[in-house]
Amino acid sequence: xxxxxxxxxxxxxxxxxxxxxxxxxxxxxxxxxxxxxxxxxxxxxxxxxxxxxxxxxxxxxxxxxxxxxxxxxxxxxxxxxxxxxxxxxxxxx
Amino acid sequence: xxxxxxxxxxxxxxxxxxxxxxxxxxxxxxxxxxxxxxxxxxxxxxxxxxxxxxxxxxxxxxxxxxxxxxxxxxxxxxxxxxxxxxxxxxxxxxxxxxxxxxxxxxxxxxxxxxxxxxxxxxxxxxxxxxxxxxxxxxxxxxxxxxxxxxxxxxxxxxxxxxxxxxxxxxxxxxxxxxxxxxxxxxxxxxxxxxxxxxxxxxxxxxxxxxxxxxxxxxxxxxxxxxxxxxxxxxxxxxxxxxxxxxxxxxxxxxxxxxxxxxxxxxxxxxxxxxxxxxxxxxxxxxxxxxxxxxxxxxxxxxxxxxxxxxxxxxxxxxxxxxxxxxxxxxxxxxxxxxxxxxxxxxxxxxxxxxxxxxxxxxxxxxxxxxxxxxxxxxxxxxxxxxxxxxxxxxxxxx
Numbered sequence: 001x002x003x004x005x006x007x008x009x010x011x012x013x014x015x016x017x018x019x020x021x022x023x024x025x026x027x028x029x030x031x032x033x034x035x036x037x038x039x040x041x042x043x044x045x046x047x048x049x050x051x052x053x054x055x056x057x058x059x060x061x062x063x064x065x066x067x068x069x070x071x072x073x074x075x076x077x078x079x080x081x082x083x084x085x086x087x088x089x090x091x092x093x
Numbered sequence: 094x095x096x097x098x099x100x101x102x103x104x105x106x107x108x109x110x111x112x113x114x115x116x117x118x119x120x121x122x123x124x125x126x127x128x129x130x131x132x133x134x135x136x137x138x139x140x141x142x143x144x145x146x147x148x149x150x151x152x153x154x155x156x157x158x159x160x161x162x163x164x165x166x167x168x169x170x171x172x173x174x175x176x177x178x179x180x181x182x183x184x185x186x187x188x189x190x191x192x193x194x195x196x197x198x199x200x201x202x203x204x205x206x207x208x209x210x211x212x213x214x215x216x217x218x219x220x221x222x223x224x225x226x227x228x229x230x231x232x233x234x235x236x237x238x239x240x241x242x243x244x245x246x247x248x249x250x251x252x253x254x255x256x257x258x259x260x261x262x263x264x265x266x267x268x269x270x271x272x273x274x275x276x277x278x279x280x281x282x283x284x285x286x287x288x289x290x291x292x293x294x295x296x297x298x299x300x301x302x303x304x305x306x307x308x309x310x311x312x313x314x315x316x317x318x319x320x321x322x323x324x325x326x327x328x329x330x331x332x333x334x335x336x337x338x339x340x341x342x343x344x345x346x347x348x349x350x351x352x353x354x355x356x357x358x359x360x361x362x363x364x365x366x367x368x369x370x371x372x373x374x375x376x377x378x379x380x381x382x383x384x385x386x387x388x389x390x391x392x393x394x395x396x397x398x399x400x401x402x403x404x405x406x407x408x409x410x411x412x413x414x415x416x417x418x419x420x421x422x423x424x425x426x427x428x429x430x431x432x433x434x435x436x437x438x439x440x441x442x443x444x445x446x447x448x449x450x451x452x453x454x455x456x457x458x459x460x461x462x463x464x465x466x467x468x469x470x471x472x473x474x475x476x477x478x479x480x481x482x483x484x485x486x487x488x489x490x491x
Contacts, residue, residue, distance in 0.1 A: 016218065016256040016284070018193060024114055024163030031193035033218045033285055034256045034331065036116070036166060088329075 005081045011090040012052030019047055026043055030089050037089060042073070046080050052093050056081060113398070114163030115354035115388055118169055118192075119366075120152065123358050126172040127201045129236035129466040130224075132262050132297040133364055135172065137484070140472035142359040149179040151379065153186045155279070155356050158384035160190045160316075164354065167192040172358065175202030181210045184287050195220055197260075200246030201239060212253050212371055219250050220258040225267040226277045234266055236466045247281045256284040262302040263314065263335075264291045265460065271314040275321045275330070283328055286317060290335035294367045296467040299483060301450065302459040307480025308451060311338055321370060337447050341412065342419025342435035349421065350427035354388060363388040364394055367422045369429050404432050406440045 013019055018031040021044075028044030029039045039047055045066075049059045060074050067073065084090040106160045123146055124139035136142075147155070148246055156167070167187050174180055175198055187194040196211065197220045208219075221243065224231040228240040251257050259278050261267070266273065271288070278286045290311070293301045306314075318332050336343045346353045346365045355363040360379040363369065369376065374396065377387035388394055396402065407418040418424075419435020427436050436443040453459050465471055465483065473479045 016274070020191060022163070022165060024161070024165075029165065031165065031217075033195065033220070033256050034192070034287070 002046065005078050005085070007055060007057035007060070009056050009081075010054065010093050011050050011056070011081065011085070013047075013050060014088050014091045025073060032089075036052045037087075042070075042076060043080050046077055047084070047090075050090060106194070113351050113388075116163060116352045117160060117166045117167040117168070117312055117354070118156075118159045118164040119353065119355040120155065120183070121170050121172070121355060121357045121366075122146070122152065122174050123172040123176055124182070125176045126199070126467070127176070127237065128173065128199050129468045130241065130262075130296070131234055131300045131464045131466055132291050133467040134295045135467065136367065136369060137295055137299065137467075137472060137475045139172075140469050141476060142357065143469070145340055145359045146177075146359050147356075147358065147379070149182050151360065152179075152183050154191070155360075155384065156183070156186050156190055159354065159356075160192065162354075162385055162388055165191070165193060168197055169194065170197040173199050173201055175207070181207070182215055184211055185214040186424040190284070193217050195258075199235075199239065199284050200220070203246050203249065204250065208249055212255075218256050218258055220260050221247055221250060222260050222262070223247075223274075223278070224261065226270050226273040230266050230270075236468070244281070247283075251282050258287070259280055259283045260287045260289055262289045262291055263306075264303055265306040265310065265454075266304075268306045268310045268314045271317045272321065273472050275318070275326075275328075279326060280326055284328045285331065287331040287333065288314075289333045292333075292336065294370075294422060294426070296465065300464050302453060302456075303462055303464050305337070305450065305454040305460075307454045308338060311335065313461075333404070336419075336423075336435075337450060338439045339437060340439045342416050342437040344416045345420035345423075345442045348417050350388070350394040351398075353421045359451075362391075362394075364370075364397075365420075365422065368393075370422055371425055402432055404434075406438075406442075407434045410434075410440065 016032060020029060020031070022029050025038060028039045028047060032038065045063060046059060049062060060077050063073060063077060069081065082089070124135055124142050154355060169180060169183060174196060180196065184194055194215070194217050196216055199222050223243055224234055227329055231240040231243070232238050247257065261274055275286065291297055297304060315332070318330060320332055350364045353364065355366060356379060357363060361369065362377045362384065368374070374393050376393045377391045382391070400417065403413065403418055407413050419437055421431045423437065424433045424435050425431035427446050433443065434441040436446050438444065475484060
């Protein structure tokens with residue numbers, strides 16, 4: 001599978017996966033059969049924006065605008081997409 | 094990756110380093126079961142817990158209380174959960190509360206009508222047990238005629254848009270069929286398959302001689318699985334490593350009272366499936382104890398948290414953080430001492446017990462002994478002590 005992330009790629013949550021805020025853990029999680037992924041602060045903000053419509057570029061721009069003080073976040077965002085796609089939490093649409 | 098990445102441990106269940114939460118709630122709603130599997134991990138004395146099951150209202154309260162403690166993955170298991178007629182109500186409540194819910198079933202009792210109601214109620218997935226590619230082995234090991242039914246149920250699960258999650262317990266009777274089992278799963282359209290190499294608790298410990306594969310069989314099965322993975326299959330394959338064949342024990346339940354909580358048919362609250370075999374332990378029961386207290390403060394849940402309970406060789410072991418000394422139940426069942434190192438560990442003074450079991454697996458006479466199937470009659474015999482000779486083979490079976 002080609003996990004190279006392009007700015008005009010669009011992703012959605014993988015089938016049978018659910019993304020939700022967990023109050024008890026104060027974090028976002030992705031739920032799927034037999035497991036869950038706890039997303040630390042920044043990762044949750046990224047996946048929250050993955051909706052099957054926004055491009056990776058849109059999400060990077062939105063996060064840069066929302067967190068203007070965060071330095072060099074684009075690398076982290078792309079890294080997260082790479083990880084999420086390789087783990088099949090996300091699917092390309 | 095930087096700190097933005099997710100953390101994944103053991104099939105994706107996250108362990109929190111700072112505070113423990115019962116992220117995974119297993120509701121063993123009944124011990125009644127139409128199947129009689131030789132490898133069932135249920136307690137051998139389950140028959141005494143079939144008449145005092147929690148009511149629907151009590152289960153709903155358990156779901157609410159556990160959710161407040163942070164529970165999020167819900168397994169509805171048994172026995173065969175579908176023998177209860179209120180699974181639909183439990184599922185609807187689980188959905189309302191935000192659980193990701195999983196029905197763990199043999200398929201017996203799953204009808205078109207029930208699966209539709211479960212789907213409408215918000216059940217997230219169904220894990221179906223399969224036993225073999227042959228009708229003969231399926232029917233033999235479960236002591237039932239369920240082979241055709243399971244294939245029908247698999248198709249039903251798929252047609253209702255569920256992810257197909259198959260669980261196959263692996264033992265000497267099916268281990269040489271691994272390739273065919275994987276091909277069958279793929280042909281059925283499985284999204285996930287769990288190849289659960291048998292672990293030896295409950296009924297499966299009593300039948301250990303009959304069920305345990307040889308090391309050669311196991312190594313072959315592992316190679317077959319890896320080769321199948323390499324074909325680029327889309328199926329996610331979870332291969333549960335059988336701990337007897339490892340040098341180090343498993344990090345059982347991700348640690349005692351760390352992420353798993355089990356509520357049994359009669360309401361006992363346990364940190365693992367077989368904890369009731371441990372001596373001198375009083376487990377809380379939801380009928381008279383608060384669930385939050387049970388998880389956080391009860392003596393039972395704190396007994397083996399952390400490492401202060403450890404003896405040598407665990408106490409000074411530089412790997413103790415990795416496996417917490419293994420499984421308390423296995424230590425007790427095989428050595429008679431719940432605080433001993435898990436005998437699976439090559440550093441355990443009792444490791445010869447495991448080596449002997451592996452050696453015994455090569456002995457066809459031992460393997461040919463009759464199997465004690467899991468059923469009410471045999472459970473009653475175990476409770477009454479009638480099968481004492483058999484259960485005494487291991488130090489401390491219930």
